[in-house]
Amino acid sequence: MNVSIVGSGYVGTTVAACFADLGHSVVNVDVDEDIVDTINDGRAPIHEPGLEERIAEHAGDQLRATTDYDAVRETDVTFLALPTPSEEDGRIDTSIMQAGAESLGEALAGKDDHVVVVKSTVVPGTTEDVVAPALERGGFDGATLAMNPEFLRMGTAVEDFLHPDKVVYGATDEAAYDVLHDVYEPLVDAADGDPAVVETGLREAEMIKYANNGFLAAKVSLINDIGNICKEFGVDAYKVADAIAHDDRISGQFLRSGVGWGGSCFPKDTAAIISAAKDEGYDPAVLEAAVEVNDRQPERLLSLLDDHVDVDGERVAVLGLSFKPGTDDIRGTRAIPVIDGLHDRGADVVAYDPVATEKMAEKRPDVEYTDSARAALDGASGAVFVTDWDEFAALDEEFDAMAEPVVVDGRRIVERRDGITYDGLTW
């Protein structure tokens, strides 16, 4: 099939490269010329395992990128994979979606029909009430609308996209379901474990995405709440989690308690659905509590440090800056409240991350950045672990370089050893 994808970010590029790999002819439209050139040169504009190989193989053939929206006219279906950031009050900002849909409408003007699929995460009603009018403002009123939420994770985007547990087709029209079945057929056929194919309405598909992310964020907050209780009782929260994980109704995934969740989606999506629910007159108490617990964890971590050392005027190491291992993304990372809390206490903060120091230096220039964990620990009177990078599990005699070997672990990543004062959020 001829498929167009508007937006070449994490989702758009991954989906474009994978659809090309599955045999479709794909054009990726983005306003950023550098991104377009990078893809056409056969390189990946973002780092995701398995992405560059696929782009290198298909660029110039099954896959091409362009800044010219007119390229969509020759395609059977267009996916909108544009950002839906948060406004100040948490509501989603649909202005980029609207701008993209208007440009798409201009490009499609005069066509009889075209299937337009919203891939971005949007609150219920947005496809019909915001995207459709924007297409019409652009000059196209023949759209068959669909909504197809995406569940991939950063760091495993290609693998997740190609092997989903479900694909969700939201539509009101048989023609839209048929097109989505055709687009996904090679993926569904090739994926191990037969992903569930869910046919549903537009609003249901929009809500399924928030339900999925809201559930996972709340699950982590619940295990953090339980972990905090465990800590008060001197109980090992990970042993408790390992035991309850045997219950299939709970499952072992997303049961790692610690300093909390971040990223480009959990914080944004929980805020968006909470605001949207409130706009409809409902107070989503559990989701609000999930956010509250998440907001508390960094300060809880620092209070453990306070129990062992007065950091005022002392050098304190922050190990791990990205929101999770395997990425340099610092959006929503718990490292920011940790750094700010240390600065509030008068500490001199020194930080290390295998890949995210450059990005954090732009946000927090008043931190000293090192190129190894050892250098960060050197002379420090405390070390706070925020991200569970594998290399931190191997730290050992590096702690000997600390002025006071107080180690506070927010991710259960450090091996306890003689000679360090170890404290953990949930142990």
Ligand SMILES: NC(=O)C1=CN([C@@H]2O[C@H](COP(=O)(O)OP(=O)(O)OC[C@H]3O[C@@H](n4cnc5c(N)ncnc54)[C@H](O)[C@@H]3O)[C@@H](O)[C@H]2O)C=CC1
């Ligand atoms: N990043 C992730 O892991 C996931 C993101 N999502 C959702 O997918 C959507 C897209 O997110 P990302 O791919 O992360 O965004 P992103 O920020 O990585 O990429 C968006 C791309 O859109 C381009 N763009 C902006 N305005 C444009 C316009 N008018 N026309 C054409 N291109 C334009 C930008 O240049 C950028 O390359 C969001 O709603 C997000 O919540 C869903 C699942 C996973």
Ligand SMILES: O=C(O)[C@H]1O[C@H](OP(=O)(O)OP(=O)(O)OC[C@H]2O[C@@H](n3ccc(=O)[nH]c3=O)[C@H](O)[C@@H]2O)[C@H](O)[C@@H](O)[C@@H]1O
């Ligand atoms: O909508 C999105 O963008 C995506 O958001 C998350 O993916 P992602 O943000 O890439 O990362 P996750 O692996 O889900 O981790 C999110 C946060 O939760 C934290 N987490 C996760 C699991 C756990 O047990 N404990 C825990 O603290 C991680 O450290 C991280 O800060 C979802 O897992 C994806 O399904 C979804 O598509």
